[in-house]
Amino acid sequence: MGMGVDDVEDRLRLREFRKERAQRYLEKRSELDESLEEVFDQRTLLALYELLNTGKLREVMxxxxxxxxxxxxxGVAGDGSETAVKIYLTSSAEFRRNRLQYVVDDPRFKSIPRDFRKFVYLWAKREFANLVDAYNAGVSVPKPIVQRENILVMQFLGENGVRYPLLVEEKFESDELKMIWEQLLENAAKMYRKAALVHGDLSEYNVVVxxxxxxxxxxxxQAVKLGHPLAETLLLKGFETLAKFFNKRGFSVNIEEAVRMVKAG
Ligand SMILES: Nc1ncnc2c1ncn2[C@@H]1O[C@H](COP(=O)(O)OP(=O)(O)O)[C@@H](O)[C@H]1O
Ligand SMILES: [Mg+2]
Incomplete structure (x- = not known):
């Protein structure tokens, strides 16, 4: 059977469609590149391109x-899986001042750079190290992939480019709130006892469901190792914050009991 006029038209239309789609994709790409260039400095872009060129990252979207x-x-990782790429800006002067207290007394990072950019790199390195420790202890966190300078690459929590909601963003039934609370306790306990870490900024904004x-x-x-001068205060503060949220949502929880459980199991 030969090809009818309709088939030819279909093919042409399809080709046109594909060309347009490719064009749109390229435009979107260069928009993204432009916006990356506006936001990040040369060295950040170089580090990002290095991740892309060495195949650690396939794409940033x-x-x-x-x-x-x-x-x-x-983003998309080398193996095709979806990633989250967190990039610190290297331009905020407040950055070092507000964070110094978390970095001092960390036995893993003995010298603290004066240079602003180097301090941001240290901050990213520390966050990645904390994530790795939590992940290895079996805490439910995005799987760490790679870190370079001020860039952290980790598993994307979501599907097809749509991230899962934060705890604060969704309404939950009370049986769901119960399950979420129990998982939070379990994870905080693993973090404390297996990873020797306190999250440091636990709240409904840093929990993904x-x-x-x-x-x-x-x-x-903001996570710190046990023994850090802030560890116990931050542990309590995290549970106070979460308890306030759960109580507001009509599921009442006990802070002292939570802290006791996290420490003793
Ligand atoms: N692994 C991830 N997967 C999906 N979304 C993420 C991931 N990590 C962070 N996000 C999104 O980015 C936001 C900011 O990330 P976060 O690490 O909390 O940084 P900060 O609070 O310092 O801006 C989160 O609230 C969440 O919406
Ligand atoms: Mg956050």
Missing amino acids: GVISAGKESRVYH GRGPAVYIIDFA
Whole structure:
């Protein structure tokens, strides 16, 4: 059977469609590159391109979150899996001052750089090390992939480019809140006893809730090792913050009991 006029037209239309789509993709790409260039300095871009060129990252796509001090992008890893790429800005003068207290007394990082950029690199390195420790202890966190300078690459918590909601963003039934609370306790206990870590900034904004509900804890920049002068205060503060949230949502929890459970199991 020969090809009819309709078939030819279909093919042409399809070809046109593909060309347009490719064009749109290229435009989107260069928009993203331009925006990356506006936001990040040369050295950050170089580090990012190195990750791309060495195949650690296949692609960097849209912005997931644009904070004052960092941005998180959706990306694709070398193996095709979805990633989150968190990049610290190297331009905020407040950065070092506000964070110094977390970095001092950390036996893993003895010397603290005066140079602003180097301090940001240290901050990213520390966050990645905390994430690795938590991950190895079996805490439910995004799987760490790679860190270079001010860039952290980790598993993307979400599907097809759509991130899972934060705890604060969703309404949950009380049986779901119960499951979420129990998972939070379990994870905080693993973190404390197996990883010897306190998250340091635990709140409804740093808890991601996937299907199930399945709880994930993110944002380990403020985490400290046990024995750090802030550890106990931060542990308590985290549970105070979470308890306030759960109580507001009508699921009442006990802070002292939570802290006791985390420490003793
Ligand atoms: N691994 C991840 N997967 C999906 N989304 C993420 C991931 N990590 C961070 N995000 C998104 O980016 C936001 C900011 O990340 P976070 O690490 O909390 O940085 P900060 O609070 O310092 O800006 C999160 O609230 C979440 O929406
Ligand atoms: Mg956060």
